[in-house]
Amino acid sequence: MTNPTGGRAIVAILRGLTPAEALPVADALIRAGVSxxxxxxxxxxxxxxxxxxxxxxxxxxLIGAGTVLTPSQVVAIGATGARLIVSPNCDPAVIAAxxxxxxxxxxxxMTPTEAFAALKAGADALKLFPGELVGPMGLKAMAAVLPKEVPLYAVGGVSAANMADWRAAGATGFGIGSSLYKPGDSAEVVARKAADLVAAYDAALG
Known part of the structure; x- marks a missing residue:
């Protein structure tokens, strides 16, 4: 299972979200099937x-934080009750915390060396980032040597138009940023974007 909640393996990356927007945007995502x-x-x-x-x-x-770079940040996030820590890099100290x-x-x-180091440190899933530089072919090569049970999330350059290509290459999940939310997007706009992405995700799995 690549989504601990049992739903679709799509992580909504809400970069630039303000506290005033948080609940309306989150409500729209969850109603659309992004958990x-x-x-x-x-x-x-x-x-x-x-x-x-x-x-x-x-x-x-499953709620959490991204761009987490230090163990002290992990502690602060944990105090909110959130359960997910996402980082742009592989830092064994952050993973351990x-x-x-x-x-x-x-x-x-981004490389097999980093991937195996992350797994050795205790990572639950791997975020292939930046995905647009590695591409589906790069992911396919990495997936061939990684343990089959490890969830692989492609992040960066993923959209409804190419989700099927990523899936065919071995991606088991996706981190979606601007294709789901850009700063200032209303909940209605996010709902429409989420509906398109969920449809593409379901089609890619079909």
């Missing part, structure tokens, strides 16, 4: 947004 939500720490007051979404939806969705806190660790990797 993995990440608020990057370089967003405005990210802990406030994460805490609000966790309080409202943490019982049926995440696992010590009982949270899920999704570090960023």
């Amino acid at each position: 993995l939500i990440e608020v990057p720490l370089n967003s405005p007051d990210p802990l406030d947004s994460i805490a609000a979404i966790q309080k409202a939806h943490g019982h049926h969705a 995440t696992k010590s806190a009982g949270m899920l660790s999704y570090p960023g990797v």
Whole structure:
């Protein structure tokens, strides 16, 4: 299972989200069938947004933070009740802090060396980032040598138009940023984008 909630393996990356937008946008995503939500720490007051979404939806969705770079940030995120830590890089100290806190660790990797280092440190899933540089063919080569049970999330350059190509190459999940949310997008806009992506995801799995 690549989504611990049992739903689609799509992580909504809400970079730039404000606390005022947090609940309307999260509500729209979850209604559309996206139950993995990440608020990057370089967003405005990210802990406030994460805490609000966790309080409202943490019982049926997996909520967490992205762009997590230090163990101290892991501790601060854990205090909100969130359960997911996503990083752009592979830092064994961040992975260890995440696992010590009982949270899920999704570090960023770009090479087999980084991927195996992340798994050795205890990562629960791997975030192939930046995906547009590696491409589906690069992912296919990496997937051939990685343990089959490891969830691989393609992040960067993934859209409804190419999701099937990524899936065929071995991606078991996707991190979606601007194709789902751009700063200032209304909940209605996010709902429309999410509906298109969910349809593409279901088709890719079909």
